Amino acid sequence: MRRFLPAWLAGLLTLALPLSHALPAAALPPAASLRPEMRPLDATRPAPTRVTVSSQATRLAVARSLRPLTRGTVLQVAAPAPAAVSAPVADSGFATWTRAFRARAMAQGISAATFDRAFSGVTVNARVLERDGNQAEFSRPLWDYLDSAVSDTRTANGRAALSRHRDILDRIERRYGVEAEVVVAVWGLESAYGAMRGDTDIIAAMATLAYEGRRRDFFEAQLIAALRILQAGDVSPRQMVGSWAGAMGHTQFMPTSYLEHAVDFDGDGRRDIWSDDPVDALASTANYLRNHGWTTGQPWGMEVRLPDGFDYALTGERVKRDAAFWNARGVRLADGGRVPDHGRASILLPAGHRGVALVIYDNFHVIERYNPADAYVIAVGHLSDRITGGPDFRGGWPREDRALSRAEREELQQRLVRAGFHRYAVDGIIGPQTIDSVRRFQASLGWVPDGYASLRVLERLRGS
Structure with a gap:
């Protein structure tokens, strides 16, 4: 995913689909997908549930994110369903828009055959419009988010998924240099290890949102990208499903991100991120992280303790110093050890001095390119650590606080x-x-x- 696009805000995705392939039968049921973002509503993306923490994400990271997020609450256990299609909405304007867009798509190299096949039977999706128009903000503190994002269930399911796909994940790690547990953690937060990939027809959804017009340029660009995917033969139109706002597959790529970073790892001639088999999606995620600068062997971050009298002006992503600098100022790991040398690092206080303190490295910012919310990055990093047997955070949280709206x-x-x-x-x-x-x-x-x-x-x- 060439990560998604301009400035975004918060979101919890819980779109329901069953999972029959990723976990053994004895494993705990998959936890819901959780994708927070912490940016205000703007013209670039829909914005449902917001997880609010003291973000230090840069505007550069925000500007590079481009995946609309959605949420739901139902976990289904039936067999995968075909794309959900709303009852047709009578709208002659949509037909007029479709004819005009067809000309624009063909001018950008989309064949008439591809376009007509993709748009066969497509109408305005009333469900998408309803969701797009009901984006109430719900503020949720970081610690509440992490309680779900890195729950015992999600951790257990992650360990089971890592074990089940160990061989292929080892191959992916060797190819792209991204640790298997990190890829699995992204998978766990994006779709609950494949359980919640979304079932909305992407062509209908993108066309509906482009026609609606508030973010026309963005969604037309996503629609053109989706048509390019179809034209390449990676998936058929009605099998191209995902969230109501366009994120697709096991690790929720937007169409433009797919074009840049999706790979055919299993060698079947298609970059298939939609099927029950997660191989291409997992490899594509590793490729995405590699392409954005992942450093093999470098932690995303580590929990630290700050000494009495610490200069809090030194905290935040803008201040980067080497391990010797932090050690000289009395910063220690949560277990009392010295800060290891993994390159220049920053001290992050996502909930102030009464919450967990972290030393974060460049890989933190690579995950941030996948989703710019500190809450999401911390969740991916912490979940990856827990999957491989690491401890929970030792520090506390100011749980009596509530998030600001x-x-x-x-x-x-x-x-x-x-x-x-x-x-x-x-x-x-x-x-x-x-x-x-x-x-x-x-x-x-x-x-x-x-x-x-x-x-x-x-x-x-x-x-x-």
């Missing part, structure tokens, strides 16, 4: 501006600039300046 995040930024601590955009994004502004406000009060945009900070600003 988007409106509250915008209010916090506005109040920081009025108080003279913030000179940047009021956009509801708690990124490096807002974290720095919060840090300076906290320091002015004599608080620990960890940059954590909490309700306590907002309430103090309201009283200022």
